[in-house]
Amino acid sequence: MNPILIERISKSYKGKKGQRIQALSELTLEVKPGEILGVLGPNGAGKSTTIKILTGQIPPDSGTVEILGAMAGSMQARSAFGYLPENPAFYDFLTPREYLHLVGAAFAMSVDRIKSESDRVLALLDLQTDSDRPLRGFSKGMVQRLGLAQALLHDPDLFIWDEPMSGLDPMGRALVKGLMLELKRRGKTIFFSTHVTADVEAVCDRVAVIVGGRLQALNDVQEILADGIEGYQVQILNPSAELAARFSASEDNGVMTELYVSREALPGFLDLASRGGEDIRLIEPRRRNLEQFFLDIVSRNQR
C-alpha cells in the first residue's frame, strides 16, 4: 500500500475582493514506501497547501487523498504519520518534555515509552540541555528542532514535514539531512517540502516540482543529475600534441593541463588517450545542476 496517494486535488482560497486564489490544480502524486520524496517549489507554489490537505487541516475542493489507505484527516490517518508544520508554534508555557508528553499521549503511548522515546528524540536533536526550560525563551531553530523531535516521537513509518530545514543553522541542516538518510535506511518514508534545491540533491530519491499549484515535473533525482551531464573536466599530465590540438586546453601550468571534453566527444577522447598512453589524472563530470533544472522549469512556467 502506498503511504500517500494524492489524486487530482484542487484547492482555492478566498482572496481579497471576492477573488479566488487557485492554490492547487489537479495535483496527482504518489509516494512509494521507503522513499524520500521532496516537493520543490518557489514560495506560494502550493506546497504547504498540499501538506495541509494531507494532514487533514483543510479539505480539498475536489479530489481525494489517502494516507496508508485511510482518508486524510481521519483519526487513523493522523495516527500514521509524524508531522512537522511549517514554522511550528507550540504552547510556549510548556517545556519540550511536557510537550512531548502531550504528543505521546495523543498517540496512546505508555508513560514509560513516552519517557524513553522523549530521551531518544531529545538527544537526537541535541535538545537535552533545554528539555526542562519553557519554550518561551527558545530560538526559532530550537523550536524547529523540537518540531522534528515531536514528529519522530512515536516512530511512525511515514513522515510529513513542511520545510524541515527552515530556521536551522548549517549544523542543524546537516543534522537533519543525516537524520533523513538514517530514517530512509530504516525503511521509513519521508514526504517533505522545500524551496532549496541543495536539500533535494542531498537526500531525495525523487523530486516533485510544483509551480503555480501544478505538478511540473516528477523525477528521479539521480536521473536528473545524470541527464544533466554536459561534458567532462579532464586533467592530463603532459598531454601529447595531437590531443592538445583536438581538445582545447582551458588551463595549462606547464605541468598539468586541464581540458574540457563534451559529452559526445568523450568516447573519441578516451580512445585517443588510451592509444597515446596519456597520463590521465582526473575526469570529472561537468553537469547542469538541479538548481539549473529547477530554474528552467520555473522560467518556462513564467513565460
Added chain:
Amino acid sequence: MKGRLALVTLVLAYLCLLPGFIGQMKERPIEVKLGYQPHARVIRLVSGEFSPLVAEMSVVNLLFYYGTLVDKWQKNIIIRPEYMNMFRMLSTVSELDPYNQDAYYFAQAAFTWELGRVKEVNMLLERGMQFRTWDHWLPFYAGFNSAYFLKDYAAAAKYMQRSAELSGDTLRTKLASRYLYESSRTSMALSFLDGMIAREKNAAVIKTYQVRKEALQAVDTIEQAVLAYRQAKGGNPAQVSDLVASGLIKVLPRDPYGGEFYLDNDGRVRTTSQFANPDQR
C-alpha cells in the same frame, strides 16, 4: 451527527426543565438588591457628562426595587428592604442631578408616611427648591409635611404661600389655611392623597398611596362614628366594638396594613399596625 443528536436531546431536556425551574425561581427570597453606592462625589467624577443619565438609571432601579417590595407586601412576605440604601441613593441622585424631579417626588411618596423620615425628606425638598425654582409641588409637599407630620404650622404656611405663588393658584393658600385650622388631620391627609394619586404614573407608588388612603378612610369612618357616639352618649366609647354595638357602624373597617383598630384613652383611633408594613415597624 452524534453531536447534533446530543444537542437536540439537551435542548428538549432544557425545555422540559424550564417551566418547573421558572416556577421555583419566583419562590425565592427577593433578589433585587440596591446595594451600596459609592459617594455621590465619586460617582459624579466617574460618570462625568453622563451623571444625569446615571441619576436617571438609579431612580429607575430604585422604582423597580420599590415595585418588587410593594409586590411582596401584597403577598405578606417579610423581607428586609434596604431603606437606608434607598434614601442614600435618593440623595445621591439629587446631587448627581439636582433637577431630577423623580428623586424628590419619590422621597415624598416612600419616606414620609410609613417610615417617618419627614425631616430628611423636607431637607431633600428644600434642596430641590433651590434648583427646581419653578416647581410648585415641592413647596406644596414640604408644606403638607410640616403641617401634617411635624405640626409646624408657621413653616407650613410659608411653604404653601410659595407654592401658591408659583402655581398662580391662590386657592392653594386658602386650601392651606383650611388644612391648617379647620379640618381634621385625617381629611387633610385624604385630600392630599387624592391629589397625589391623580398625578402619579408609577403603578407601585399609586398602590402605596391607595393602601394609605384605604387606611385613612377607615380611620375617618371610625372617627366620625366616635364623634356621633360622643354627641349621643356624652362620653367616649371604651372600645371600637361599642361603635358597632350601638349601630353607628355596620361593619368595622379593615386595616389594610394588617393591624387591628383600637381607641386610646383620649378616644383617638389607633391601630396595632401603626400604619406601616410589617417590615417597617
Added chain:
Amino acid sequence: MSKFAVLIQVNLKTILRDRILHAILGAVVVGLLLVPAISSFSMRQVQELAISLALSGISFFLLVMAILLGSSSIWRDVEQRHTTSVLTLPLSRTTYVLAKFAAIAIFLLGTGILLGICSIPLISVAAASYPSDQPILWGNLVVALCGDIAKSMLIAAMALLLSSISTSFYLPFFGSVVLYLCGSASQEVYEYVTGEFVRAMHPLVIVIIKSVYCLLPNLAAFNYKVQAVYALPIPFEQIAWSVGYGTLYVAMILVLAVLTFNRRVLG
C-alpha cells in the same frame, strides 16, 4: 494517562503559569485580607458585611477569570497556530474543546475553594468583633460559594463558545460580558414583566422578553448570597433545581461549542 487528561493538564499548566493570573490572584487575596477592616465600618451589620464582601470578592474574581480564560482560549490557539500542531495529532476536536473547558472549570473550582477556605478565618474575625443577632450558617456560605463557582463555569462555557467562533478577542470578551450582564438581570426583568404592575407594555414585547429570558442564562439561579448573608433557609429542592439547570445549560453550550468548532475550517 488518557488523551483527555493530558490535554487538561497541559491547559491547566498554561493557565497557572500566566503572570497576569498571579497578579490578579494576589490582588484578590489582599482584598480578602482587608475584609475584617472594611466590615468594621458598618455599624450594625459587621458580620453581614464581611460575608457579603468575601463572597462578592470571590465571585468577582471567578467572574473575571472565567471571562478572561474563556475568551482567550480557542481563537488564540488558532491564531497562534497551536492548533496546527495539536489538532494534527490524533486528538479529536471534541476532546480538545472539552479539555479546554474542563481545565478552566477545574481552575475555577480550585481557586474558588481555596479563596473560600481563606475567607473562613476572615469572616470569623469580623463576626467576633461585633456579634450579630443572626448565626453564621456555614452551610449556606458553602452553597453560595458553590453557586458562584457554578455561575463562573457557565460564563466560561459561554466565552468558550464565542471564542470557538471568533477570530479575535473582541467577540468572546465583550460577548460574555454582555451575556453576564443580561443573565444577571434576566430574572428581575422577567419578574417585572410578569408582575402585576405592568399594563403599559405591549403584549408582543412581553412575549419577546419572555422568550429571551428562556434563552439567556439565568444567573440568578446561582445566587445564594442573600441566604448566606442573612442566614435564610435554603430548601434542598432549590439547590437541586439550580444544579439541574446549570448542568443542562452548560452541557448545551458545550455541545454547541463542539459542533461549531468541528465545522470550523482552520487554514
